[in-house]
Amino acid sequence: MAVSRTIFIAGAGIGGLTAALALAAKGFRIVVLEKAERLEEVGAGLQLSPNASRVLVGLGLLDRLRLRAVTPEAISIMSARAGGELMRLPLGEAATQAAGAPYWVVHRADLQAALAAAVGDHPDIELRLGATFEDAAAHARGLTIVHRSGNSRQNELANALIGADGVWSTVRQHLFPDVQPRFSGLIAWRGTIDATQLPKEFTARRVQLWMGPGAHLVAYPIAGGRQINVVAVVPGTWNRPGWSTAGHPSEVVDAFPAPHWPSAARMMLTAVDGWRKWALFGVPEGCEWSKGQVALLGDAVHAMLPFAAQGAGMAIEDATVLAQHLGGNTTEGAEGIARALRQYGRARQARVRRVQRAARQQGRIYHMTGPLAIARDLAIRALGPQRVLARQDWIYDWRP
Numbered sequence: 001m002a003v004s005r006t007i008f009i010a011g012a013g014i015g016g017l018t019a020a021l022a023l024a025a026k027g028f029r030i031v032v033l034e035k036a037e038r039l040e041e042v043g044a045g046l047q048l049s050p051n052a053s054r055v056l057v058g059l060g061l062l063d064r065l066r067l068r069a070v071t072p073e074a075i076s077i078m079s080a081r082a083g084g085e086l087m088r089l090p091l092g093e094a095a096t097q098a099a100g101a102p103y104w105v106v107h108r109a110d111l112q113a114a115l116a117a118a119v120g121d122h123p124d125i126e127l128r129l130g131a132t133f134e135d136a137a138a139h140a141r142g143l144t145i146v147h148r149s150g151n152s153r154q155n156e157l158a159n160a161l162i163g164a165d166g167v168w169s170t171v172r173q174h175l176f177p178d179v180q181p182r183f184s185g186l187i188a189w190r191g192t193i194d195a196t197q198l199p200k201e202f203t204a205r206r207v208q209l210w211m212g213p214g215a216h217l218v219a220y221p222i223a224g225g226r227q228i229n230v231v232a233v234v235p236g237t238w239n240r241p242g243w244s245t246a247g248h249p250s251e252v253v254d255a256f257p258a259p260h261w262p263s264a265a266r267m268m269l270t271a272v273d274g275w276r277k278w279a280l281f282g283v284p285e286g287c288e289w290s291k292g293q294v295a296l297l298g299d300a301v302h303a304m305l306p307f308a309a310q311g312a313g314m315a316i317e318d319a320t321v322l323a324q325h326l327g328g329n330t331t332e333g334a335e336g337i338a339r340a341l342r343q344y345g346r347a348r349q350a351r352v353r354r355v356q357r358a359a360r361q362q363g364r365i366y367h368m369t370g371p372l373a374i375a376r377d378l379a380i381r382a383l384g385p386q387r388v389l390a391r392q393d394w395i396y397d398w399r400p
Helices: 014-024 050-058 062-066 092-099 108-121 170-175 249-254 263-271 311-327 334-366 370-383 385-390
Strands: 006-010 029-034 045-048 074-079 084-090 104-107 125-129 131-139 142-149 152-158 160-163 182-194 206-212 215-222 227-235 244-247 275-282 294-296
Touching: 006 014, 006 152, 014 029, 014 050, 014 108, 014 125, 014 311, 029 131, 045 050, 045 108, 045 215, 045 311, 050 062, 050 092, 050 311, 062 108, 074 370, 084 092, 084 370, 084 385, 104 108, 104 215, 104 227, 108 125, 131 160, 131 170, 142 160, 160 170, 170 294, 206 334, 215 263, 227 263, 244 249, 249 263, 249 275, 294 334, 311 334, 370 385
Parallel strands: 006 029, 006 160, 029 125, 074 206, 160 294
Antiparallel strands: 045 104, 074 084, 131 142, 142 152, 182 227, 182 275, 206 215, 215 227, 244 275
């Protein structure tokens, strides 16, 4: 493998695998290090708006995803205070044609499996499972990447290293040890329901967003419509190791009490058989994106609250911008790579920061109480579907 065209990626999540495909398309040879022994994407569903799906389609993933992803017909904005739907935002095929790319909802495992299959088919990408990144050292010949597989510790030469290893990034810890994830004070409860367990009106191909006092609830179909993904976000504390654990159903149901939450919302919560709760951590704004020939991508550099449904989307965008800057680097050597990585970070910072702030603002809006909730509901109805959708254009219309 030619060292001068070799890039190591730490992490085989959605961002890391997308980066592998995008960089390989620019002529690089890629080694992906993944500490897990097998790929089992944690979590449940995610939303891919056109800014993200456009990249995936451009990487040749349309056929792999179209049978696994669901194109919702609409987003229903629901108010717990009002007891039902405030507005329905049209999506479906008309929105796909207008945007030139679909709005998809998909199980994380299905998306990761599609990416992994494409990676496996590419002759210039090597995915190493059970391989843990440990260190990187710069020198005249490039980078020495130190990684471990079982009891074997290996040193290999590379041109660059990309840390796509999530909010608890080992690569970020190596570069910027003072940057630590911060707990947001919010817990996301995630679970799925077999669609056959719900009445037909609850299994329509739409995204339901329930806003309520101090909490909110999102539900949408995944796995070709066979399952309903449910996410409930509530305030909470976190004082245990890790950031995900099994949760007792009564705990999440009690967080959405009647009469503050209507029976339609509570029914979905009681239908979930198994819950996992996730502490929502973020990476502080201002984290640097690169240092020398090492750069960060996705949650490793900008983990954000999920209220704009753009966590995966921003990682996918990062991957294609990274490939553009490294692919356009014609100067061999460390300085050329370092310059390209700095340019990548500068190209992404302002947009990602704006999305992070939009997500925080959305969370405050979703969780309003009392007179503020009444004013919110009235304002949404007054705006109308087209103006509410237009407010997302700056996110959805992004193109690489």
